[in-house]
Amino acid sequence: DTGVSQNPRHKITKRGQNVTFRCDPISEHNRLYWYRQTLGQGPEFLTYFQNEAQLEKSRLLSDRFSAERPKGSFSTLEIQRTEQGDSAMYLCASSTLRAGSSYNEQFFGPGTRLTVL
Amino acid sequence: RKEVEQDPGPFNVPEGATVAFNCTYSNSASQSFFWYRQDCRKEPKLLMSVYSSGNEDGRFTAQLNRASQYISLLIRDSKLSDSATYLCVVNQAGTALIFGKGTTLSVSS
DSSP states (O other), rough: OOSSSEEEEEEOOOOOOOOOEEEEEEEEOOOEEEEEETTOOOOOOOOOOOOOEEETTSSSSSTTTEOOTSSSEEEEEEEEEGGGGGOOEEEEEEEEEOOTOOOOEEEOOOOOEEOOO | SSSSSEOOOOEEEEEEEEEEEEESSTTTTTOOOEEEOOOTTSOOOOEEEEEEEEEEEEEEEEEETTTEEEEEEEEEOGGGGOOOOOOOOETTTSOOOOOOOOOEEEEEE
C-alpha cells in the first residue's frame, strides 16, 4: 500500500496523559499536513511541513500540541496533558510541491481516532 | 462567521433524483476550490476541483461564482453509492485546506 499511513488507528487514554501519533506520507511527497476532525464537523487544519521545516503552526490548538518531522519523511503529532475535548479524529495528509502550481492534491491517511476518558 | 459554510442537511433523496449542494466562503483571497467526499468513519477523498468556468465529471457538475463567493455541486441520477458527506473546501496560497462542516446525503431505493 503506497498511500498515507497513520498509527495507531485508535488510541484510548486517560485525561492528563501524553499521546503521540505517527504519520507516514506518500514517499515522494514533500508536504505533510495535520488536521483534526470532531464529530459533525469538517477537518480543521492544524499545521504543515515542507520537508522538515514546519511552515505554519499558528493553528495548533494550544501549546499542548506539537508536531515534528525530523528527517522530512514521517511526522509525529504529540498532545501533552490530554483533555476530554481533545477526543477527535486526527488526520494526516501529504502532497507534492510542483513549481508553477498553486495547488497540489492532498491525500489523506485513515486517521487516528483519539478518545480521552 | 465561519470561513466555509454549508447546509449540513441531511438530504434524503430517492435513487435517480437530482440533488444540489451549496456553499459560501468568506475569504475573497481563496485561490482553489474543491468538493471532497467522506464516507462514514473514513478519510476525505477529493471528488473534484471547481473552476470558474464550471466543470463536469460524469453525473457531477461543480460551479464557482467568485463574485458572490459561492460554490455548488449538482449530482444527477443519484445512486445508492453516492450516500456520503460532501465537504466544500477552499485553499489559500496552496497550503491549508479549509473545510466546511459537510452536507450529508442519503440516497434510498
